[in-house]
Amino acid sequence: MSQHYGLFINGKWIQTQEQNEVLNKYNGDVFATVSKASEQEVEDAINHAQAAFESEDFPPYQRYKTLLKVSELLQAHKEELAQVITNEAGKPIKQARTEIDRATQTFELSAEEAKRITGEGVPVEAAPGSENRMAFTMRVPVGVVGAISPFNFPVNLVAHKIAPAIAAGNAVVLKPASATPVSSLKLAELFEEAGLPEGFLNVLVGSGSTVGNQMMEDERINYYTFTGSAEVGLKLKQNTGLNKLTLELGNNSPVIVDRKADVDQAATTLAQKSFAYAGQVCISVQRIYVHEDIQEAFQKKFIEATEELKVGDPFDAQTDVGPMIGEKEAEGAEEWLQEAKGQGADVIHGGKRKGAILEPTIVSNVDHSMKVVSEEVFAPIVTLMSFSDLDQCIKEVNKSDYGLQGGIFTTDIDRAFKAARKVEVGGFMINDASQYRVDLMPYGGVKNSGWGKEGPKYTINDMTEERLVVMNLKQ
Structure with a gap:
C-alpha cells in the first residue's frame, strides 16, 4: 500500500485536497501519494520563509550543527532513502546508494562552510583624505531562496541547493520535481529531526506552471537556484528581474x-x-x-x-x-x-x-x-x-x-x-x-548550459551579498 506525504511548511506537515501520484518507474505501480500545493500554500510558504529569515534567530554555529546532524541522519537512513530514490526515480539501487553518500558529503561540506563565511579588510586609509578611516567587508545572506530541483538526483541536487542556502543563513522554498518529490519530503523529515527552526525550509509539490510560476513572480524571493532545461532557465532569467540566480541547464x-x-x-x-x-x-x-x-x-x-x-x-x-x-x-x-x-x-x-x-x-x-x-x-x-x-x-x-x-x-x-x-x-x-x-568542486557551465556555480563554498558565496562597512575614526 502506498504511503501519503503532506507538504512541509513552517515546520508543519500540511494536507491539501489535491494529490499527486508518484509512480514506481520500473513497474508503473503507485509508490506514494503527495499533497499538491495551491496558490495559498505557495503564499504561506513564502510568508513563513520571509518571517523566519527576518527573525535572525539562526546563528552560524547552529546552522553548522543542524546541517551536520542532517548529514549524520542521511547515513543512518541510507538504505531507506536509497530505496525511495530507486522507486520514484528508477535509478539502479547501487547508484542510489552512492547518491546518498554524496549527499552526506554535500551536507557535511555545507556545515563546515557555515563557519567560514568571512569578509576582508579594505585599506581605504591608503586613499588621500581617508587617513582616519578603516573599512572591511562582511557577507550577509540574501534572504529567501527559491529552489527548483530536477528528477535525476532527487536527494543530492536538492542538497546542493538547500544546504548551502541554509549554511549562509537564508530561508528556502523548495519545489522538487513532480516525478520525484518523496526524496525531498524525506529530507524535510530529517531537517525536522535535526531541529531546524520553523520556516527555514518549506517544501512544495506541484507543477512548474503553477507553483514554479508563482515562485518566479514573487518579489519576496531574493535568489533563485534552478536545475532543468535551457528553455525554462531562460524564462526564469528573463522574468526574475535583477534577482540573483544560479542556473544549471542542458548539455551534450x-x-x-x-x-x-x-x-x-x-x-x-x-x-x-x-x-x-x-x-x-x-x-x-x-x-x-x-x-x-x-x-x-x-x-x-x-x-x-x-x-x-x-x-x-x-x-x-x-x-x-x-x-x-x-x-x-x-x-x-x-x-x-x-x-x-x-x-x-x-x-x-x-x-x-x-x-x-x-x-x-x-x-x-x-x-x-x-x-x-x-x-x-x-x-x-x-x-x-x-x-x-x-x-x-x-x-x-x-x-x-x-x-x-x-x-x-x-x-x-x-x-x-x-x-x-x-x-x-x-x-x-x-x-x-x-x-x-x-561535491566540493565548482560545478557549472557556459553558453546555454547555465549561469553560476554549484559546490557549497561557491554557492554560499553566491547566496550571500558583500557589504562594505567604513568607520570614520577620531583624529
Missing part, C-alpha cells in the same frame, strides 16, 4: 579520444559513464570524437564494454542501466534515433526499447545536423565521430550551444592542455569522462 557532453589515448581505459570508462542512470545525467557523455588512427580499435572495445552492462530491474544490485524517468521520455529518445537513422546514421549497438527501458545505444555516421548530436538527448544514447586533426576536432566540439563539462583521453600532455584551454566548457577532464564530479 563531448569527450575526445586522442590517437595517444589508452584505448582500453577510454572505452571502459566511457561505457560506464555514458549510460549510468540511463544517460539521464547532465554531464553524461553524449558525443565521442575518436581519432581515425584508433577508431576501429576503440569502437570494438567500446561495444564490448557496453555489452557487459546489465540492463533491467533497478532493485537488482547488479543492474547498471534501469528505466528512464517515464515511457514518454523513452519514446521521445527512440523517435530521435529513428530520425537520425533516416538521415543516414547507423545504430551499431542497442536501440531497442521496452516500456521505459531503452537499451544502451551507440550511433555512428552522425553529424551536427542531427538532434542526437546537437541537442541534449538525456537518454542512454552516445554518438561516435572520427577526426584527424585535433584543432579541427575542437572547432567541431565547440559548435554546440552547450558547455557544461567535457574531456579528453590522451597521454600527450601538450594535446591535453590544448584541449583544456580551447574546449568551451565549465569543467574539463583529462583521462576521465565528462561525468566526473565531486
Whole structure:
C-alpha cells in the first residue's frame, strides 16, 4: 500500500485536497501519494520563509550543527532513502546508494562552510583624505531562496541547493520535481529531526506552471537556484528581474579520444559513464570524437564494454542501466534515433526499447545536423565521430550551444592542455569522462548550459551579498 506525504511548511506537515501520484518507474505501480500545493500554500510558504529569515534567530554555529546532524541522519537512513530514490526515480539501487553518500558529503561540506563565511579588510586609509578611516567587508545572506530541483538526483541536487542556502543563513522554498518529490519530503523529515527552526525550509509539490510560476513572480524571493532545461532557465532569467540566480541547464557532453589515448581505459570508462542512470545525467557523455588512427580499435572495445552492462530491474544490485524517468521520455529518445537513422546514421549497438527501458545505444555516421548530436538527448544514447586533426576536432566540439563539462583521453600532455584551454566548457577532464564530479568542486557551465556555480563554498558565496562597512575614526 502506498504511503501519503503532506507538504512541509513552517515546520508543519500540511494536507491539501489535491494529490499527486508518484509512480514506481520500473513497474508503473503507485509508490506514494503527495499533497499538491495551491496558490495559498505557495503564499504561506513564502510568508513563513520571509518571517523566519527576518527573525535572525539562526546563528552560524547552529546552522553548522543542524546541517551536520542532517548529514549524520542521511547515513543512518541510507538504505531507506536509497530505496525511495530507486522507486520514484528508477535509478539502479547501487547508484542510489552512492547518491546518498554524496549527499552526506554535500551536507557535511555545507556545515563546515557555515563557519567560514568571512569578509576582508579594505585599506581605504591608503586613499588621500581617508587617513582616519578603516573599512572591511562582511557577507550577509540574501534572504529567501527559491529552489527548483530536477528528477535525476532527487536527494543530492536538492542538497546542493538547500544546504548551502541554509549554511549562509537564508530561508528556502523548495519545489522538487513532480516525478520525484518523496526524496525531498524525506529530507524535510530529517531537517525536522535535526531541529531546524520553523520556516527555514518549506517544501512544495506541484507543477512548474503553477507553483514554479508563482515562485518566479514573487518579489519576496531574493535568489533563485534552478536545475532543468535551457528553455525554462531562460524564462526564469528573463522574468526574475535583477534577482540573483544560479542556473544549471542542458548539455551534450563531448569527450575526445586522442590517437595517444589508452584505448582500453577510454572505452571502459566511457561505457560506464555514458549510460549510468540511463544517460539521464547532465554531464553524461553524449558525443565521442575518436581519432581515425584508433577508431576501429576503440569502437570494438567500446561495444564490448557496453555489452557487459546489465540492463533491467533497478532493485537488482547488479543492474547498471534501469528505466528512464517515464515511457514518454523513452519514446521521445527512440523517435530521435529513428530520425537520425533516416538521415543516414547507423545504430551499431542497442536501440531497442521496452516500456521505459531503452537499451544502451551507440550511433555512428552522425553529424551536427542531427538532434542526437546537437541537442541534449538525456537518454542512454552516445554518438561516435572520427577526426584527424585535433584543432579541427575542437572547432567541431565547440559548435554546440552547450558547455557544461567535457574531456579528453590522451597521454600527450601538450594535446591535453590544448584541449583544456580551447574546449568551451565549465569543467574539463583529462583521462576521465565528462561525468566526473565531486561535491566540493565548482560545478557549472557556459553558453546555454547555465549561469553560476554549484559546490557549497561557491554557492554560499553566491547566496550571500558583500557589504562594505567604513568607520570614520577620531583624529
